[in-house]
Amino acid sequence: xxxxxxxxxxxxxxxxxxxxxxxxxxxxxxxxxxxxxxxxxxxxxxxxxxxxxxxxxxxxxxxxxxxxxxxxxxxxxxxxxxxxxxxxxxxxxxxxxxxxxxxxxxxxxxxxxxxxxxxxxxxxxxxxxxxxxxxxxxxxxxxxxxxxxxxxxxxxxxxxxxxxxxxxxxxxxxxxxxxxxxxxxxxxxxxxxxxxxxxxxxxxxxxxxxxxxxxxxxxxxxxxxxxxxxxxxxxxxxxxxxxxxxxxxxxxxxxxxxxxxxxxxxxxxxxxxxxxxxxxxxxxxxxx
Amino acid sequence: xxxxxxxxxxxxxxxxxxxxxxxxxxxxxxxxxxxxxxxxxxxxxxxxxxxxxxxxxxxxxxxxxxxxxxxxxxxxxxxxxxxxxxxxxxxxxxxxxxxxxxxxxxxxxxxxxxxxxxxxxxxxxxxxxxxxxxxxxxxxxxxxxxxxxxxxxxxxxxxxxxxxxxxxxxxxxxxxxxxxxxxxxxxxxxxxxxxxxxxxxxxxxxxxxxxxxxxxxxxxxxxxxxxxxxxxxxxxxxxxxxxxxxxxxxxxxxxxxxxxxxxxxxxxxxxxxxxxxxxxxxxxxxxxxxxxxxxxxxx
Numbered sequence: 001x002x003x004x005x006x007x008x009x010x011x012x013x014x015x016x017x018x019x020x021x022x023x024x025x026x027x028x029x030x031x032x033x034x035x036x037x038x039x040x041x042x043x044x045x046x047x048x049x050x051x052x053x054x055x056x057x058x059x060x061x062x063x064x065x066x067x068x069x070x071x072x073x074x075x076x077x078x079x080x081x082x083x084x085x086x087x088x089x090x091x092x093x094x095x096x097x098x099x100x101x102x103x104x105x106x107x108x109x110x111x112x113x114x115x116x117x118x119x120x121x122x123x124x125x126x127x128x129x130x131x132x133x134x135x136x137x138x139x140x141x142x143x144x145x146x147x148x149x150x151x152x153x154x155x156x157x158x159x160x161x162x163x164x165x166x167x168x169x170x171x172x173x174x175x176x177x178x179x180x181x182x183x184x185x186x187x188x189x190x191x192x193x194x195x196x197x198x199x200x201x202x203x204x205x206x207x208x209x210x211x212x213x214x215x216x217x218x219x220x221x222x223x224x225x226x227x228x229x230x231x232x233x234x235x236x237x238x239x240x241x242x243x244x245x246x247x248x249x250x251x252x253x254x255x256x257x258x259x260x261x262x263x264x265x266x267x268x269x270x271x272x273x274x275x276x277x278x279x280x281x282x283x284x285x286x287x288x
Numbered sequence: 289x290x291x292x293x294x295x296x297x298x299x300x301x302x303x304x305x306x307x308x309x310x311x312x313x314x315x316x317x318x319x320x321x322x323x324x325x326x327x328x329x330x331x332x333x334x335x336x337x338x339x340x341x342x343x344x345x346x347x348x349x350x351x352x353x354x355x356x357x358x359x360x361x362x363x364x365x366x367x368x369x370x371x372x373x374x375x376x377x378x379x380x381x382x383x384x385x386x387x388x389x390x391x392x393x394x395x396x397x398x399x400x401x402x403x404x405x406x407x408x409x410x411x412x413x414x415x416x417x418x419x420x421x422x423x424x425x426x427x428x429x430x431x432x433x434x435x436x437x438x439x440x441x442x443x444x445x446x447x448x449x450x451x452x453x454x455x456x457x458x459x460x461x462x463x464x465x466x467x468x469x470x471x472x473x474x475x476x477x478x479x480x481x482x483x484x485x486x487x488x489x490x491x492x493x494x495x496x497x498x499x500x501x502x503x504x505x506x507x508x509x510x511x512x513x514x515x516x517x518x519x520x521x522x523x524x525x526x527x528x529x530x531x532x533x534x535x536x537x538x539x540x541x542x543x544x545x546x547x548x549x550x551x552x553x554x555x556x557x558x559x560x561x562x563x564x565x566x567x568x569x570x571x572x573x574x575x576x577x578x579x580x581x582x583x584x585x586x587x
Contacts, residue, residue, distance in 0.1 A: 011409050011491065011496075011497065012402065012405050012406050012409055012410070012491045012492065013406075014412070014414055014415060015401035016403070016405065016406050016408055016572070017406040017407065017418050018401040019398075019399055019402075019403075020399035020400055020403035020462065020466075021401065021403065021418050021421065023395075023399055023459060023462075024399075024421070024422065024425065024459055024462050024463075025421075026459075027336065027431065027437070027455055027458075027459030027464075028428055028456075028457050028459045028460060028462075029421065029425070030436075030440075031433035031436040031437050031440065032433055032435035032436075034434065034439070034440070035432060035433055035435060035436045037436075037461065037502065038435060038436055038439070040380055041338045043439075045438075064316050074314075087331065090324070091327075091328070091331060092325060093327055094324045094327070104299060105328055107412065107574065108332065108335060108336070109332070109335055110570075110578065111335060111339065111567075111570075112335060112339075113357060113374075114563055114566045114567050114570055115562070115563045115566075116519060116520045116537075116538050116541075116557070116562065117521070117522060117538075118520075118522055118538040118541050118542055119538070119559045119563060122541055122542070122544075122545065122558075122559050123338060123342050123556065124338070124343065124555075125545070125560050126342075126552045126555055126556050126559075127338055127341055127342070127358055127360070128372065129552060131354055131355065132345075132353060132354060132357075132358055132552050133357075133358055134338075134341055134357065134358050134359055136338070136357060146327075148414075156334070156335075156338070161581060164581055164582050165577060167582070168582040177516060180585055188321060198392055213426070213427045213429075214430050216431075217337060217429045217430065219431055219523060220522045220523075222539075224545070226540065237431075238429065238431035238432075241431055241432075241434075241435075242431070242434075245294075245434075245435050245438075245528060251435050251439075253433050254435050256435070258431065258432045258433065258434070258435055258436075259432075261429055261431060261432035262428070262433075264518055265427040265428055265429050265432060266424060266428075270299045270424070270426045
């Protein structure tokens, strides 16, 4: 593969990319800038936003809900990440084997992913109902119960997807490594810790990044399961934004919270580009 | 340098003796791992118990539901709950979701395939920064831009229409789609472009006769991914629509909560029904669906 830029035949005109770039800029990038602008205004959804300087940001810094919300968001992200990574790593490595029952079980394991987040949240809303549910106590009424319910429901939905990612990663580990280890007399667990885990490093990075970015948006689950409650104990940042904007009609304040989210997300995506080498413009392995 | 005459091109990095290797792998991995088996069975229960409880509860008569544990099978199974749901706009919501999904897929493909093609085939500052724009876009949470989008949608007079759902959903499906497509297009050999150029093919013809056919895998992944985004979408419909006309399925489900109140069996019947269409797709096209999603993670 020579670089051969000069010989590149039939290059498409750069203008082909323009419609996509413009569309994306208009509906995704410009709104980010607009969110930042709106955070310096007051707007109740009717009429036009009016500039109010730093008022929203001052309010945000003084708001005890922000600190609480940040704590909950970070905690929820970390606990979800740990839960989902451990389970999907183990299931994925196990499912990478080729026996028949594994194929059938993997197909069953995937089923939760077929329901939308809304449907899944409603399902567990019903199954956790104190009068009707599986566990007949007020799980969602207690702080730790509500928190763990969100973690569990998020995992129930997304572990199938991450299992698939780990399964793909595990299948790409060259057999020859295991053969060498077997010849050296390494046992099953030794092989897992010395070969499988290190070889899945890149897969784990990709999966973790998707999990972390994804858990920033556990919005449906929180809205349907707990409405941020009990009290404000599970009000993650996106939910705080939603309440400020679409329940209290304080869109300026909601935009300040949203700007906060943009900064967090941009930082995350920069880390992601670094860690996963997405930006390296290299040919990725095909055919999983 | 043709390999045609060689019996077998030897790739570096591949184990030289494949057949004995396979047998050996079989030898050491056939011994049962009871701990792993136990873990798999536990997870099977975690997956199946809620699904069983959902289906069984959806068949329970409403007057028998309260105080009944969801794990108990219905004493007197009934399809009434399904009837209730189907008479409360379910078909309409489902049709709206299908329209949104089709429109989102179409927009994403029309915009992203040429874009990815340019990103892979040209090397200048321009295409580089366009590509980076989408890289950064991967992590933008929809929640962060929903207030300004609300303002924009209102100003464009799109509020409470399907288009108000379609346009932002398509935009937010683009970053990952571009990543998937550039990943696939990079694997198309330069020789093929040169051969077509020698035949005097225009860039447009190359796109349709070379790039699109060879990127079929990546394109179907993008179709699946963006259709799922539309299928799952909740926030944009919640905030950009209001009336029953443009209401999609996720929002229809959400509204059943207030509509059915404590009628949990009907609520669960609606959840079951919402899963049926995609479950049908899964049964028919499991390989494509699962393979495609593996692609999302693999890139």
